[in-house]
Amino acid sequence: MTNYGALAYARQLLANEQVNRLKPILDELLPKLNAYLKTIGNREQGAEEDEGDEERR
Template sequence: MTAKRFQDLQVYQLSERLADDIWKIVDEWDLFDKETVGKQIVRSADSIGANIAEGSGRGSFQDNKRFIKIARGSLNETQHWLRRAYMRNLLSSEQISSIQIILNELASKLNYYLNSIGNIPKTNDQ
């Protein structure tokens, strides 16, 4: 069985959606907000997908799992920056609600993907 290209993984596509949605929001902020919280949140959100991609290209299940764990850390960091942005009135309740839906699904899919790496389906012969 061949591995999927990382671009075809739902978890990767969801990470792209999150990063792109955050980018569009931050792009509208004032310069000070972009230079402080904005850069941090964009980098952490972009890091989720980057780590999924890097892990899939490492060639071993252990390396892939390590990068998915790093992606989960980046997801947590993104949540931190979202909380800071909301508390500083940079995000509306509607924006947070929309992003939260993606965050919840992405967290679930990252955990599922992590647990599935290296699990080979059993056949009737085993």
């Protein structure tokens, strides 16, 4: 169970049946989302570095 699923279950926001349905979906999607966010972060960081180079010129 992911941390979010465990927290939601512990706070009784989701029933055990709901957690069991969501777990496979989250297990598949969360690594993809993490990779996507890392890619965006790298692009934004690269863009900021490029802007800094232009300002120095």
